[in-house]
Amino acid sequence: MAKILVATEKPFAPAAVNDIKRIAEEANYEVALLEKYESNDQLLQAVADADALIVRSDKVTKEVIEAGKNLKIVVRAGAGYDNVDLEAASANDVVVMNTPGQNSNAVAELALGMMVLLARGGYNGKAGSELRGKTIGIHAYGNVGRYVAEIAKGFGMEVAAFDPFVEKAAMEKEGVKDYDSVEELYSNCQYVSLHIPANDKTKKSIGYDLLTKMPANGVLVNTARKEVIDEESMVKAMEERTDLKYISDIAPDNADVFPQKFEGRFFFTPKKMGAQTAEANINAGIAAVNQIINFIEKDDRTFQVNKQLIVQLRQSAIINRYKMARIKPFKGVRPPKELASEVASRPYDVMNSEEAREEATEKSLLHIIRPEIDFAPGYDEHAPEVYDKAVENFAKWQKEGWLLQDEKEHYYIYAQTMDGRTQYGLVAGAHADDYFNDVIKKHELTRPEKEEDRMKH
Numbered sequence: 001m002a003k004i005l006v007a008t009e010k011p012f013a014p015a016a017v018n019d020i021k022r023i024a025e026e027a028n029y030e031v032a033l034l035e036k037y038e039s040n041d042q043l044l045q046a047v048a049d050a051d052a053l054i055v056r057s058d059k060v061t062k063e064v065i066e067a068g069k070n071l072k073i074v075v076r077a078g079a080g081y082d083n084v085d086l087e088a089a090s091a092n093d094v095v096v097m098n099t100p101g102q103n104s105n106a107v108a109e110l111a112l113g114m115m116v117l118l119a120r121g122g123y124n125g126k127a128g129s130e131l132r133g134k135t136i137g138i139h140a141y142g143n144v145g146r147y148v149a150e151i152a153k154g155f156g157m158e159v160a161a162f163d164p165f166v167e168k169a170a171m172e173k174e175g176v177k178d179y180d181s182v183e184e185l186y187s188n189c190q191y192v193s194l195h196i197p198a199n200d201k202t203k204k205s206i207g208y209d210l211l212t213k214m215p216a217n218g219v220l221v222n223t224a225r226k227e228v229i230d231e232e233s234m235v236k237a238m239e240e241r242t243d244l245k246y247i248s249d250i251a252p253d254n255a256d257v258f259p260q261k262f263e264g265r266f267f268f269t270p271k272k273m274g275a276q277t278a279e280a281n282i283n284a285g286i287a288a289v290n291q292i293i294n295f296i297e298k299d300d301r302t303f304q305v306n307k308q309l310i311v312q313l314r315q316s317a318i319i320n321r322y323k324m325a326r327i328k329p330f331k332g333v334r335p336p337k338e339l340a341s342e343v344a345s346r347p348y349d350v351m352n353s354e355e356a357r358e359e360a361t362e363k364s365l366l367h368i369i370r371p372e373i374d375f376a377p378g379y380d381e382h383a384p385e386v387y388d389k390a391v392e393n394f395a396k397w398q399k400e401g402w403l404l405q406d407e408k409e410h411y412y413i414y415a416q417t418m419d420g421r422t423q424y425g426l427v428a429g430a431h432a433d434d435y436f437n438d439v440i441k442k443h444e445l446t447r448p449e450k451e452e453d454r455m456k457h
Helices: 014-026 040-047 062-067 086-091 104-119 143-154 168-173 182-188 231-240 257-261 278-298 307-322 337-343 353-359 384-399 432-436 448-456
Strands: 003-008 030-035 052-055 073-076 095-098 135-139 158-162 191-194 219-222 245-248 266-268 412-418 421-427
Touching: 003 014, 003 040, 003 278, 014 030, 014 278, 030 040, 040 062, 052 278, 062 086, 073 278, 086 095, 086 307, 095 278, 104 143, 104 219, 104 245, 104 266, 104 278, 135 143, 135 182, 143 158, 158 182, 231 257
Parallel strands: 003 030, 003 052, 052 073, 073 095, 135 158, 135 191, 191 219, 219 245, 245 266
Antiparallel strands: 412 421
16 A cells, blocks of 8 residues: 655645545555654654655755655645755656646735735725736736736736746737736836746846836735845845835745835735645645546656656666767758759768869858868868858858758658668767767767867857
8 A cells, every 4th residue: 555645844724634635545545644743854754654745845855855765756735846856856766746726826815915915004094005007017927827817807907927938829818918028027017926936047036126127116026935036135126216015925034124124115924825725725735645646546747847857867877877879859951852952962071172162063062061162272171260151151051941940850860872882870969078078989080189179160
């Protein structure tokens, strides 16, 4: 009987726990609970014999993963998964999933609720302001962002968004104005609701430059992660712009500065509260246990977030063991059929420059693979300007339609017949490191001092 450990410092609602147990037991799985634990040692001990692990915001470190000798899957009940060490999980062949969409409405309602709270001055008895007619910009238009948009429209707000991964037509269909850049979003929206993940690209990406672009009385609403905020530069922006306000469902590390400097201009929940509703608890818990059962029973990896990382690590292990070259498909270029005879040429390495010059026609590939023919006879074929000419000609051939790029990536097989013998080979993209480290056999005519030059061009 497979064992599912539910480890939560902040426990699920009792109704969610009951549903998790019921679903697991009906599928003949054992459920163990570790709630409100006070030390990492308790988690290490509990995970030792677990086949699956469900967590909320709990830290699943390398130590935890390696302690779970039978561990096959970790499910983070929620959308964000930066609390799980993906590299350690992938290295130990442990699948990691999240439960996107299950907490989305709860997070969105909290965002709008905090906006109302601050707009009304924290209900301090003084006159506040209304949301109707204001513009809210949604930074990342995913599951939560869509719910924020829907609720904001109910308040009579104008809704805009920036998300390079969502098509403009999809936003416009939902009545949301699409901005082409994050700078445009912040410049045109009095409220900005943050929903970006915390990763290497986004950490500390929101700070002085964006905040000072906001219109008068700008309000930043953060129900994402505190790590995406450059806290020091945010303080600087709020000091210079006394109209700016900040709302977050997790207090920043410099929270003690805010009461001293920005009274009435901020609000922080006492702890991460986005998913703290009975409904979200139940939805995320049920999704997590169902995903575990479907993975173990059917190998369903629909919500796996470390799929690519596991593949890469497996490939690297094979490559390191057998010294295999890393290859990948690419979009090749070829002449149109009607021009093939004019463009095609013999290989560059079976002729010298003078022979190439004699054979080349206007559209011949020789202008690309033996570009020295476009210079005076005797010109150094390895001169930098010769390589530049090859690049220039390659671009020209595509512009003129003499070479067309395939729409999809492929591996290619070539057949080259000379003197009655046919040679076959695979054409693929390769990794430069494999070339320099002798995993890929170098061409017998390559001069050592030209290797860097060849790779560059």
